[in-house]
Amino acid sequence: MEPASENKGIWKYGSQWEEELLLLKSILDKTELKETTKWGGPVYVYEKKNVLGLGGFKEYFAIWFFNGVFLKDEKKKLLNAQEDKTKSLRQWRFTSKDQVNEKEVLEYIAEAIENEKQGKIIKPSKKEAIISELLENEMSKNPALKEAFEKFSPYKQYEFLEYIESAKQEKTKLSRIEKVVPMILANVGLNDKYR
Template identity: 75%
Template sequence: MEPIADKKHVWDKMNNWEEEILFLKTIIDKTELIETVKWGAPVYVFNKKNVIGIGGFKDYFAIWFYNGVFLKDEKKKLINAQEDKTKSLRQWRFTSKEDVNEKEVLEYIVEAIENEKQGKVLKPAKKEAIISELLNKEMNQNKDLAEAFQKFTPYKQYEFLEYIETAKQEKTKLTRLEKIIPMILEGIGLNDKYR
């Protein structure tokens, strides 16, 4: 692997944990995974699929398992960094080299590779239909708005509904509704300017 000359893509916290990261690498090198670099961090792949990544953070260094949700985790080592957002990724955090039990780490990695071979992947959940009473009320009172809304693809309709309904407060929902009514009437999708 060529040395990383391009400093801005280097994972900035790696240096705090250089020795520990190298130690993890020696363990991972005993498996059939192939090391690549993605997003500035070492990512290990099997059949071009991401299996694990390693990296240093401010207070810990970690191995993350891209499909960690399928690991048995009998030793209760894995955590989900973002409960509601992260579906399949799981992290195993360490705060010192002594925390790393090579035998256990290898067991988890071998299981992760096995899961990859079996093609265990989390299928994205079907999106729940969203109902916006506020928008419905507006459309009942304004025929043009209702007709304009119907002209959008289901995906774009969903974006509008999600935009209104993800607001926590009623006040914010109303502000968002006011913002999108002219867009709907003009046939402009919520995210058209970014597409």
């Protein structure tokens, strides 16, 4: 363990929120979460799963719930910091100690822990299945192709389908199919050579 004085990793602005973050920590000490340090800040885990983190930012200090999307958030406290990027992380921001209501914080944390116990997580978004009629046609004419295609993992199948179907024009799709058919038959994934 490094000396505590150096462990100011509560992000860049931790020092201006020192008391506030200590207050949150004292509340967290009442839960069954274990404190660890990840990414330069305190992260609280339940059976090695990240449940929440604390941090000080320029304008506020915050608790963020790694799977906050599942919290009912009846008190409307949680924010999605980056709408388009963040699927499950939610932040609860404070600008002063007075805003920290221990009872509410503990309720949210208890719910977050319960969600972990139930194993609620967002599976990486199941990409929409892509259907390629052109490839389907090829496969119906060529059973060996179908068989070879089905040996690929769903992810690799998806890469082929996406590659074909992301072409705008029919003729490009056809030329892409010509390119991938030998790869499929040779059991070579679309991006294998880059992996």
